[in-house]
Amino acid sequence: MPRAALTRTGTPLDDLAWQAVATRDPSARGRFVIGVVTTAIYCAPGCPARLPGRANIRRFEDWRAAEAAGFRACLRCRPKAEAADLTGAAVVRDAVAAIEAAEAPPTLEALATRAGYSPFHFLRLFKAQTGLTPRAYAEAVRARRLAEAVAEGAGVAEAAFAAGYGSLRGAYAAAGGITPGRARRGGAGETITAAFAESPFGPLLVGATARGVCFLGFAEPREALLADLRRRFPNATIVTDDAALAAHLAAVLAFIDRPRAGLALPLDLQGTAFQKRVWDALRRIPPGETRTYSEVAAALGRPDAVRAVATACARNPVSLAVPCHRVVGKDGGLHGYRWGLPRKRALLEAEAGGGD
Structure with a gap:
């Protein structure tokens, strides 16, 4: 398509869009694409290629609009592939939400129909995004529901059937052999010291019993991290004392800064x-x-x-x-x-x- 025709397509960049393109702002990727009229190529806003002049850039809502206007995809930033990745991620997020909301694990066929894919292609997409099959993910959700219900004091049979199991045998197998009494204790009789620090990954929380570190989380608000610790040990006494675990916090921060050095901490791992x-x-x-x-x-x-x-x-x-x-x-x-x-x-x- 002649350059004169290309300049009549798309819309010029406003100041905010130009700033995102000029600074190669990664958060702008996926929001729009830019077409360069001098090359007839369209790119993602963060493309590492040489920055074109603002007057030579046109904005399009997505790659389809850019291609309809006569532009072809950049081979460096691959905006079309990125759009496909974003779409795939959205499909899987919707499927995960459906699995979480369902009382019983949805079938592969039902999830694929919901997504608009064949079962074969949906299965490949789901595994690529999560590392699990939809069935395995749904089983993990059921097992989590079972563990949480038992820890909160529900009877084993009640918790198993509420979580969607058809028999107690299946529930015990999913729990990995944890006895109901042990799961129900949930840290009862133990004191866990919790300590916070700021890390390059955001807030950091370390929780430790007298035997060693039993929880380590980061990258979420402090309230969310503390809630996660309490969910895992609902019957434990939890006290916050940053100074008491200063050495543990320093070791974790040093590891994040230089992870090749390894991280050695006394651990109190509680699991099957x-x-x-x-x-x-x-x-x-x-x-x-x-x-x-x-x-x-x-x-x-x-x-x-x-x-x-x-x-x-x-x-x-x-x-x-x-x-x-x-x-x-x-x-x-x-x-x-x-x-x-x-x-x-x-x-x-x-x-x-x-x-x-």
């Missing part, structure tokens, strides 16, 4: 026997290396327990100290990190040498 085996295996993964869920399962002599390994990683109460960020999907992709994939990526890059 299998979960503890998984967490121990994660601690043996050297900084700078990763393992897939299937590799961890094989190392434990349980190659059929990939789903159980993923569940143990998701329930890891002491992230960083037990480095679940070193576990990746079968395709090498980063999936399912409790504290956000950008932080998982930052940790892995720093451990691989990018933090030196």
